[in-house]
Amino acid sequence: MQASPWKVYGTKLDSRLFIGTALYPSPQVMLDAIQASQSQVITISLRRQTSTKLASGDKFWQLIESLGCHLLPNTAGCYSAPEAIKTARLARELFETDWIKLEVLGDSYNLQPDPFALVDATKILIKEGFKVFPYCTDDLVLCQKLADLGCEVLMPWGAPIGTGQGLINPYALETLRKRLPDITLLVDAGIGKPSDAVQAMELGFDGILLNTAVAEALDPAKMADAFAQAINAGRLAYEAGIMPKRDNAKPSTPTLDKPIWQQYV
Amino acid sequence: MSEMNSQQINIVFNGEALVVEKDITVMDLLQLLEVVTHRFVVVINNQIVPKSAYEAIRLELGDHCDIMSPISGG
Numbered sequence: 001m002q003a004s005p006w007k008v009y010g011t012k013l014d015s016r017l018f019i020g021t022a023l024y025p026s027p028q029v030m031l032d033a034i035q036a037s038q039s040q041v042i043t044i045s046l047r048r049q050t051s052t053k054l055a056s057g058d059k060f061w062q063l064i065e066s067l068g069c070h071l072l073p074n075t076a077g078c079y080s081a082p083e084a085i086k087t088a089r090l091a092r093e094l095f096e097t098d099w100i101k102l103e104v105l106g107d108s109y110n111l112q113p114d115p116f117a118l119v120d121a122t123k124i125l126i127k128e129g130f131k132v133f134p135y136c137t138d139d140l141v142l143c144q145k146l147a148d149l150g151c152e153v154l155m156p157w158g159a160p161i162g163t164g165q166g167l168i169n170p171y172a173l174e175t176l177r178k179r180l181p182d183i184t185l186l187v188d189a190g191i192g193k194p195s196d197a198v199q200a201m202e203l204g205f206d207g208i209l210l211n212t213a214v215a216e217a218l219d220p221a222k223m224a225d226a227f228a229q230a231i232n233a234g235r236l237a238y239e240a241g242i243m244p245k246r247d248n249a250k251p252s253t254p255t256l257d258k259p260i261w262q263q264y265v
Numbered sequence: 266m267s268e269m270n271s272q273q274i275n276i277v278f279n280g281e282a283l284v285v286e287k288d289i290t291v292m293d294l295l296q297l298l299e300v301v302t303h304r305f306v307v308v309i310n311n312q313i314v315p316k317s318a319y320e321a322i323r324l325e326l327g328d329h330c331d332i333m334s335p336i337s338g339g
């Protein structure tokens with residue numbers, strides 16, 4: 001059974017997995033993994049090229065085009081609002097999309113987003129018509145401000161980028177889900193294994209964005225398939241309604257008219 | 266390194282010095298560097314150059330011209 005389709009900034013999607021295009025051991029492995037993931041949205045970036053590297057950039061682009069996915073360009077590596085805004089404008093021109101994964105980093109050790117610069121950049125980009133997908137921390141007040149600015153999608157981290165530590169603060173993520181019921185929420189960064197993704201989906205998150213967990217697996221295509229199944233299972237469980245936890249045991253088999261009643265008479 | 270003549274100018278292309286013909290257009294430069302078939306964005310002095318202006322805009326002495334291309338990203 002497939003979980004229900006969803007919409008991201010008005011675009012209908014079946015897959016709830018966004019996947020990155022970096023860190024794969026080869027272009028073919030990347031293609032195989034993305035196809036196995038069934039993702040319909042892939043992240044991509046841009047850089048200044050040297051003339052000798054233009055040809056390789058073109059080959060990469062041809063591979064990306066062959067996938068037929070929606071593109072979500074990022075502003076990776078930006079440490080200020082002006083840098084991120086400039087990169088977003090370039091990305092819109094290059095990839096012909098208003099979607100932007102807005103990354104404004106505040107710390108080079110854990111690649112933590114800078115919440116203040118993120119808000120500053122979001123304000124300007126939304127005014128310019130961008131559909132902003134902010135990579136943010138799980139801070140409720142920050143997320144509320146981003147939503148108030150017009151972000152329909154928020155992408156809080158589960159853990160720092162590339163660490164594979166899973167959901168470090170499930171309480172904060174669950175709080176975001178409860179307090180921002182109308183916002184599309186994806187966990188972006190920190191997912192290490194499929195059970196991390198299941199946990200986020202069972203909390204009611206709408207999707208997952210990941211890269212390293214698939215690209216650095218021994219068999220990226222197989223891991224991509226595992227994530228696709230896990231994310232679907234987690235979403236199905238959320239839609240089905242998870243039973244509440246109880247402190248006391250409750251038998252699942254009826255206790256009346258047991259065949260051994262006589263010994264108690 | 267060959268010497269410049271009066272019909273040439275210095276520009277900075279993707280961070281490196283480059284000598285080109287005076288009055289060279291963006292389109293001429295792209296053809297010279299054989300990048301016309303690639304997906305890219307041209308930026309001159311931090312301003313995005315629309316594709317429609319490639320034939321009209323001429324590079325001037327000291328211009329910084331950068332070409333941005335797709336790369337993988339997470």
